Amino acid sequence: MNGTAPRRDLSVAAAIVALAALLAVAAPGFFAGANLLDLFLANLPVLIVALGMTLVILTGQIDISVGSLLAVCGVAAGLLAKTGLPLPLVAVGTCLTGLAFGAINGALVAYAKIPSIVATLATMVILRDGLRWTTEGAWVQDLPPGFQWLGTSQSIYPFVAGGTAIALAGFFAWGLQHLAAGRAIYATGSNRDAARLAGIPTAFVTAAAFAALGALTGLAALLSVVRFNQIPSNAGLGFELKVIAAVVVGGVAITGGRGRIGGTILGVVLLGMIGPALTFLGVNAYWERAIQGGIILAALLFDALRTRPVTHAAAVATTR
């Protein structure tokens, strides 16, 4: 199916190149190594969660609870670390926390048959307000000394985190195309009935995609909190929209079955660079959000005009 995908990633790549060219002329300081490293680290959580979100959207579902889950997992990481567990166990525990909540979402969607947007809307509110209720806004403080930078140092940590993210991205990009599980995800999202009749356990595939997203959200939370020495309990507000925007701008079809990890990565790069790029170009902060929305819409518009469906009926079909 993905062979016939509209290559929205080409439009996104064009937008990135255009923005980069503008920056190279107007604000070459943007390309300083240290700045790129900062941007990379800041967008790492978005990238990691976007990988999982790609799986979920490919199966034809969506998860809007990742922002709340990011906050929950961050606090969980802090609390685990404060119990004195060794850091590797803290990392595993955080990912398992994410995995557990992701599995709950998956079970609600795949087995309880609740539409994913509704199920995850509910878990989003429950997790966020539950966290507010229990922490009352308090931050997790007095973390053990090795917690920041995960027991490494500020100069080594980027290699650890970056290596993890690149390995994960490479694995998912390869696995989706070449592993049976990856093909099952495409099949489930393209045509669930056909997939089931072909012997693919579609409900399990869907639930597993949500569980994987949960585990990746746990990992993202861990990698984002270890850059600091205290953990706020209100992290990740609006994070789900950032992730979903990156995935769909990167060309993954919201109806499932079409899209690639490469496109998602381009989407994360574009959305991650717009904000800082506008600051470098001296754009007033007040207009930033409008320009971000405008760039997303422009990429969509360009894409729609380029690949405009020939018949009206086809146009109707794509609105689904």
Added chain:
Amino acid sequence: MIRGAATRKTGRQGEWILLAALAAEVVIFCAVAPQFATVGNFFEITRLSVELGLLAIALTPILITGGIDLSVGSMMGLAAVMFGVANRDWGLPVPAAAAVSLLTGAAGGALNATLIARLGIPPLIVTLGTFSLFRGIAEGITEAAVNYTGFPPMFLAIGQGYLWGVVPAQLPIFALVLAAYVVLLHRSVVGRALYAIGFSPAGARYAGIPVGRRLALIYVLSGVVSSLAAIVYVAHLGQARSDAGNGYELDAITAVVLGGTSVFGGRGTLWGTILGLFSISVLRNGLRLAALPSELAGVMTGVLLLATIAIDRLRTRHTAAAASRGDDVYSATPRPDRIGRGDEDEDFDVKNSQVAVICAAMLVGSLIVAATNAWLVRSLVSTAPAAAPGAAASPAAAPASRPVIAMMPKAKGDPYFVSCRVGAEEAAKELGVELIWDGPTGLDAARQNEVIDNWITRKVDVIAVAVENRGGISTVLRKARERGIKVVTWDADAEPDARDFFVNQATAEGIANTLTDEAARLLGGRGEFAIVTGALSAANQNEWIAFIKQRLQQHPGLTLATIRPSDDDRDKAFAETQTIMRVHPNVKLIMAISAPAVPGAGEAVRQANRKDVNVIGLSLPNINKPYVHAGVVQTVVLWNTRDLGYATIHSAVQLLRGGLQAGAATVDVGRLGALQIRGSEIILGAPLKFTRANIDQFDF
């Protein structure tokens, strides 16, 4: 086909489930929430539901066609700002300004409609883009700071007045829109076409329905109705600002989905939406009247959502199995098995299981409420003995029952207000009064009004509020005073005639001057600095920035290089500070004026190892201790937040017991001794400056 019994029946059944839930809510709250079952409270609930209800009504047909519109809340922000611009800047009369606002809504809706219906881009992505675009334009036009107020009283009456003494004035507008949508959706050919499109777009197309034009119509209407909601919102709060309707889209979608409308399209009714809307509103209202934590509302809404949909799905699976179609009911594609599903017997069977599941859900819900109540009662009992000496020491005769002081922060989870609460509870314990602590979870002027309305209904003795929006809240505070409730403001003031006293911790000018002078001292009177603020539209921060700019005239050597938002998010403040240090290498001082932004900026400076950059700001000592000790953050300015909460409760109780009257020169507040009163402002004292030398003496 669509007019067939199947659609009718499913609609009715979804409503039946929800009606049961709503009835259970009402029964529970009648038992536990004082003043819940009154006519006045019923109308307050409807008033507070109007804006959200308008959005939910507009979203219902969109969801029925299988689409979604995430931009409705942002459109409210843009339409509110356009109304303000037209009325206040261009000097247009209110009707013309309203027309400008509605036209903006129509234009925004048309943009969505073009992209969705004409170019065939999925609605979720399109409206995700316009969600940013509309809010962004609103922020750009107003620089996020302009707050349009001073609208004519005739106009404000639409949002604040009553018809015949009890009916909120905006209710007829809501009823009219609802009636129009009912005719459109349930009584017209267009409405049937919308169901057909949701059922199967291609099928609808082959049946001769102009799919594109029908879709375009409802997206344009959604824009128009959102801007109508914005006008009602402006009249209700008396202010037009770019943050109007922030986050409303998710609440509205929740109401629609709760009402039994399927997100896959083809199914749902407006009556269901109205029921969904009221089950959310009643839940919020009841929890507040019962003085239960408002976070519970979110948790229980989520549970209710899962429960009702799960029940619905159970039934669907049952009937789908009967149609031998297997387990694909969550499929996003239109399915032929919808045709002629279910018959009477089967429905009856499933109803029994539904009853069982609903009962279970209700049981869990009421257990939560009961448990929380029990906990509440126990905590009250345990404080009672401690209360006795305080009450006895009071010169005025203590009322027969314990007085109830309702205290509201600007945002509940904010560490700043959490530490104020500690002092407030200390004072409440000392004086033997009952303290209700509630408020919005984020900065939200509309929600503050809602909570105060609920407190008036509950007939608390004193309301103490940290005001988010001066103009908007004053009307409702005046109403409280008319009903004999004492009103104290703290942290930030309302209009002077809307409250008895203001507990003033420090003036905006004093804070701005302290910060600016401190910056000048650290920079040696010369150099560039940058401000990291909270949200761009935060009223307090914008007032401080205005005074900082004014104070800069006395320090001609200082230049303000840029102002960046942090949205009260530590991680965003961190990233913004990193960018500031690169784009403006000459900036030698970061002034962070939001509590989480100071540690964020401090961490950025520390990781960049820029020893030449100073960080100062307004924040809490505890979260900054590591940075102050590391020498990254030089000075944190703040007053003693615990004392602020403590003094507020003491003043409130003295006011209630007659120990504090208008014209008094001082007020005695327990362990703080006598505080000076200037006019009707109780002065807490000068702001504290936390530095490496003294920060360890403070713990909040």
